Amino acid sequence: MRELVAIGLPAAFAVRLLTIAATMLLVRRAQTCRWTSMLGSIAASILTMTVALTVITTGQPVAGLLMRHVASSIVFDYAVTPLSAWFLMVLGLIGIPIAVYSIAYFAHAIAAPRTALVGSAFNVLLGSVEAVFVANGIITFLCAWEVMTLATAALVATEHQELASRGAAFLYLVMSHVGTGCLVVGFLVLAAHAGSLSFPDLLSGEVVSGTLRQGVFLLFFVGFGVKAGVIPMHVWLPEAHPAAPSSVSALMSAVLITAGIYGLYRFCGFGLGVPDQRWALAFMIVGMLSAILGVLYALTQTDLKRLLAYSTIENSGIIVLGLGAAMMALAHRQPILAAVAVAASLMHVLNHGVFKGLLFLGAGSVVMATGTRDVEHMGGLLKRMPKTGLYFLIGALAISGVPMLNGFPSEWLTFQALLLGFTSTPGVVRLAFPIAAGLLALTSALAATCFVRAFGISFLALPRSTAAAGARESPMLMLAPQAWLAALCLVLGLFPGAVLRALEGVVVSLPGLRTAAPMTAGALGMAPALSAFDRVVPGVFAIVVLGALIAAALLTAFRKTAMRRAPTWACGGVLTARTEYTATAFSKPLLMIFESIYRPMRQVDAVTEVSPYYPAEVRYREQIEPTFERYLYTPLVRLVMRGAKGMRVLQAGSLHTYLAYVLVLAVILLVWLGGTT
Amino acid sequence: MTSNILILCATGMLVSAYLMVGQKALLTTIRLYGAQSLLLGIVATTIALAEGRHELFVTAALTVTLKAALIPWFLLRTVDRIGIHREIEPALNVPASLLVCLGLTVVGYRVSTGFLEGARGVGHHLIGVALSLLLIGLFLMVTRKKAITQILALLTVENAVFLVAIGVTEGMPFIVELGISFDVILAVLVLGILVQRIVGRFESMDISRLSKLKG
Numbered sequence: 001m002r003e004l005v006a007i008g009l010p011a012a013f014a015v016r017l018l019t020i021a022a023t024m025l026l027v028r029r030a031q032t033c034r035w036t037s038m039l040g041s042i043a044a045s046i047l048t049m050t051v052a053l054t055v056i057t058t059g060q061p062v063a064g065l066l067m068r069h070v071a072s073s074i075v076f077d078y079a080v081t082p083l084s085a086w087f088l089m090v091l092g093l094i095g096i097p098i099a100v101y102s103i104a105y106f107a108h109a110i111a112a113p114r115t116a117l118v119g120s121a122f123n124v125l126l127g128s129v130e131a132v133f134v135a136n137g138i139i140t141f142l143c144a145w146e147v148m149t150l151a152t153a154a155l156v157a158t159e160h161q162e163l164a165s166r167g168a169a170f171l172y173l174v175m176s177h178v179g180t181g182c183l184v185v186g187f188l189v190l191a192a193h194a195g196s197l198s199f200p201d202l203l204s205g206e207v208v209s210g211t212l213r214q215g216v217f218l219l220f221f222v223g224f225g226v227k228a229g230v231i232p233m234h235v236w237l238p239e240a241h242p243a244a245p246s247s248v249s250a251l252m253s254a255v256l257i258t259a260g261i262y263g264l265y266r267f268c269g270f271g272l273g274v275p276d277q278r279w280a281l282a283f284m285i286v287g288m289l290s291a292i293l294g295v296l297y298a299l300t301q302t303d304l305k306r307l308l309a310y311s312t313i314e315n316s317g318i319i320v321l322g323l324g325a326a327m328m329a330l331a332h333r334q335p336i337l338a339a340v341a342v343a344a345s346l347m348h349v350l351n352h353g354v355f356k357g358l359l360f361l362g363a364g365s366v367v368m369a370t371g372t373r374d375v376e377h378m379g380g381l382l383k384r385m386p387k388t389g390l391y392f393l394i395g396a397l398a399i400s401g402v403p404m405l406n407g408f409p410s411e412w413l414t415f416q417a418l419l420l421g422f423t424s425t426p427g428v429v430r431l432a433f434p435i436a437a438g439l440l441a442l443t444s445a446l447a448a449t450c451f452v453r454a455f456g457i458s459f460l461a462l463p464r465s466t467a468a469a470g471a472r473e474s475p476m477l478m479l480a481p482q483a484w485l486a487a488l489c490l491v492l493g494l495f496p497g498a499v500l501r502a503l504e505g506v507v508v509s510l511p512g513l514r515t516a517a518p519m520t521a522g523a524l525g526m527a528p529a530l531s532a533f534d535r536v537v538p539g540v541f542a543i544v545v546l547g548a549l550i551a552a553a554l555l556t557a558f559r560k561t562a563m564r565r566a567p568t569w570a571c572g573g574v575l576t577a578r579t580e581y582t583a584t585a586f587s588k589p590l591l592m593i594f595e596s597i598y599r600p601m602r603q604v605d606a607v608t609e610v611s612p613y614y615p616a617e618v619r620y621r622e623q624i625e626p627t628f629e630r631y632l633y634t635p636l637v638r639l640v641m642r643g644a645k646g647m648r649v650l651q652a653g654s655l656h657t658y659l660a661y662v663l664v665l666a667v668i669l670l671v672w673l674g675g676t677t
Numbered sequence: 678m679t680s681n682i683l684i685l686c687a688t689g690m691l692v693s694a695y696l697m698v699g700q701k702a703l704l705t706t707i708r709l710y711g712a713q714s715l716l717l718g719i720v721a722t723t724i725a726l727a728e729g730r731h732e733l734f735v736t737a738a739l740t741v742t743l744k745a746a747l748i749p750w751f752l753l754r755t756v757d758r759i760g761i762h763r764e765i766e767p768a769l770n771v772p773a774s775l776l777v778c779l780g781l782t783v784v785g786y787r788v789s790t791g792f793l794e795g796a797r798g799v800g801h802h803l804i805g806v807a808l809s810l811l812l813i814g815l816f817l818m819v820t821r822k823k824a825i826t827q828i829l830a831l832l833t834v835e836n837a838v839f840l841v842a843i844g845v846t847e848g849m850p851f852i853v854e855l856g857i858s859f860d861v862i863l864a865v866l867v868l869g870i871l872v873q874r875i876v877g878r879f880e881s882m883d884i885s886r887l888s889k890l891k892g
């Protein structure tokens with residue numbers, strides 16, 4: 001077993017490379033190509049998961065060498081720390097069902113000649129994210145980071161004949177590269193001061209100090225924040241997710257975002273020494289903003305995948321908020337509280353990956369069956385796709401934080417950490433905790449509304465279009481992964497104690513954290529080790545709900561009166577799809593309540609023929625203001641463009657001008673350096 | 678005696694560069710370059726005789742045959758063939774150019790005192806002349822528009838580098854010297870052909886028209 005773990009990661013990378021090569025060779029045989037690429041991906045994921053689980057259970061990091069470039073003496077080595085292992089495990093847990101799903105889904109969604117490209121990009125993406133998680137030095141990390149960005153961009157641009165896809169891929173590339181630029185500068189500053197390129201030396205916490213430390217933090221915050229999709233660095237996310245094939249969107253949401261989170265953890269939170277109070281505040285504010293604004297924007301979307309993308313921003317915000325709370329606790333020397341907050345945040349990484357993966361896969365099935373992403377054209381799908389509907393419902397309940405499912409424990413833990421933070425930290429900044437808790441409560445409620453709307457409008461009532469009326473259930477290969485993820489939602493929700501126990505090793509491996517006593521109350525319950533903490537056992541809910549269900553079933557079974565089927569009463573009218581509640585109408589009250597945030601623009605046109613009181617047709621158009629795009633990014637882009645125009649004067653296209661630059665530079669250098677000795 | 682000859686030759690090279698700046702006729706400019714290279718050959722020979730570095734005789738022979746004879750001959754032939762004999766409109770007029778070159782010479786001499794070898798009398802002059810020559814060569818490239826003048830400017834820069842190499846340092850390794858010589862010949866050949874092509878295409882050898890190729 002030990003030997004297997006030692007070679008597990010190199011073997012996984014080798015499997016991925018072989019898979020990519022085989023996929024490329026099989027370019028002409030789409031079906032074989034699909035199976036090869038996805039089965040290879042599954043094999044590699046199983047290998048990495050074995051390593052990850054071993055590290056989590058034993059608590060012993062696994063390190064090794066991937067490659068050595070002799071000429072430049074650059075070493076590509078890896079180290080699976082417990083933190084890396086946790087993210088690696090999440091990646092494997094979601095990557096495997098997504099790969100299974102993709103076997104059937106790509107057959108439908110990807111044109112045959114592109115199968116090899118998409119299949120290899122899928123493997124490249126997963127492999128590079130694995131490499132990001134386990135990299136033990138700057139060079140390895142940045143290489144993997146960049147490959148990850150490029151692979152994602154390629155996958156987003158799969159439908160490159162469409163302008164929107166190209167635009168989304170371009171936006172993603174530009175934003176990612178700005179982020180990567182920040183990272184490179186930050187890493188180089190650290191490396192220059194530490195005199196080393198490997199992470200253990202760089203992240204000892206005492207490499208830089210003072211203003212430089214603040215600067216490095218800011219660079220990392222922006223650099224990783226872009227990938228984590230937190231507001232205000234989120235604008236690429238709602239564009240890129242809908243453009244990619246659905247299984248890739250699931251991968252991006254569950255995996256790519258976590259790469260950013262991992263970066264925030266490893267380098268911002270626990271890489272630069274004891275966190276500054278201001279950093280913690282920045283994390284908490286950004287987390288709160290992302291959570292509340294993400295869910296508010298999600299509420300008004302009619303594009304199902306765009307809605308899920310905004311919800312990803314929300315969950316990313318919750319995770320960052322947990323990390324921010326932990327950093328605040330650390331800044332005030334509260335290691336136990338910090339441990340609870342970190343556990344909550346890391347648990348949410350896992351839970352979000354599982355239910356968001358499930359929801360994106362469900363959305364993929366729906367989009368495949370109806371041919372549209374617009375929920376206003378769906379409806380009545382539950383009758384036509386009962387299994388997909390059930391799994392989507394489980395995902396929607398989980399993301400809404402309903403007890404017994406996995407969204408609940410991590411949000412509950414986050415609440416506990418926030419509520420306790422107020423009493424155990426001094427000063428005015430502690431006000432951040434109750435404010436964050438309040439906003440988080442609002443976020444959870446709004447998320448529930450959002451998914452009631454998403455599920456109700458698309459799955460319930462009557463079909464709104466012929467495409468929806470003719471929808472068919474997805475094939476077995478697409479249903480099984482959803483079933484697996486839905487089961488995982490239930491298991492993780494019922495046994496949060498087991499998850500927490502696994503997490504404890506991860507939490508205490510981080511510098512400055514410790515737990516006083518186990519946070520678990522058996523496999524079923526959670527009870528963080530501070531007396532003021534509440535304890536919770538979701539299993540009790542399960543028993544109550546199960547009992548109620550059994551009672552209801554018994555009551556129905558022994559009822560005397562006969563069952564009678566009748567059409568729904570419609571006040572004497574006829575029920576058609578046109579009488580249904582629309583998605584826009586559903587979110588209208590919230591739109592009006594939060595008018596100051598949305599700043600909607602409405603336009604109502606009535607086409608009249610006889611009298612203005614009897615319009616023949618009413619057209620309603622509504623648009624919410626893209627605040628960040630308009631007030632942050634448009635001016636920024638304008639500034640950059642103006643700067644670029646100014647630079648163009650330098651590039652005159654005249655050889656003489658260029659030669660003059662050389663001459664002037666030579667004279668300046670000569671005068672400057674020549675006179676010194 | 679030796680140092681007097683060296684300083685005289687070096688100054689002669691500088692003067693030839695000044696004359697090139699002040700000259701508009703292409704044929705005369707080419708001949709001036711030939712004279713400059715001849716003076717460089719004399720410098721090499723003088724050092725070879727005075728310090729007993731016999732490998733410098735080869736350098737001198739190469740310099741004289743290639744740069745004082747072969748290259749000027751080839752360039753003269755090119756000019757004859759394309760039938761353009763005058764630099765019409767330099768970017769900067771002659772008096773202003775001469776003033777700028779004066780400034781560049783001051784910079785060159787000022788900087789030369791910063792070098793360790795600059796402490797010795799002859800070395801000081803050689804470095805000063807070489808740096809001035811280098812800067813004037815660059816300046817020629819910037820202000821002149823005819824491709825032939827550009828080539829001559831490049832060759833002047835190359836002469837400046839050679840002057841430092843043989844006059845101040847122990848000299849470049851022979852193989853490097855040989856390589857550079859052939860490089861120069863090749864460059865001149867290629868550029869000569871290029872000039873003919875440019876003239877054929879644009880009916881001018883004004884390289885500022887090349888900017889039309891920019892997208």
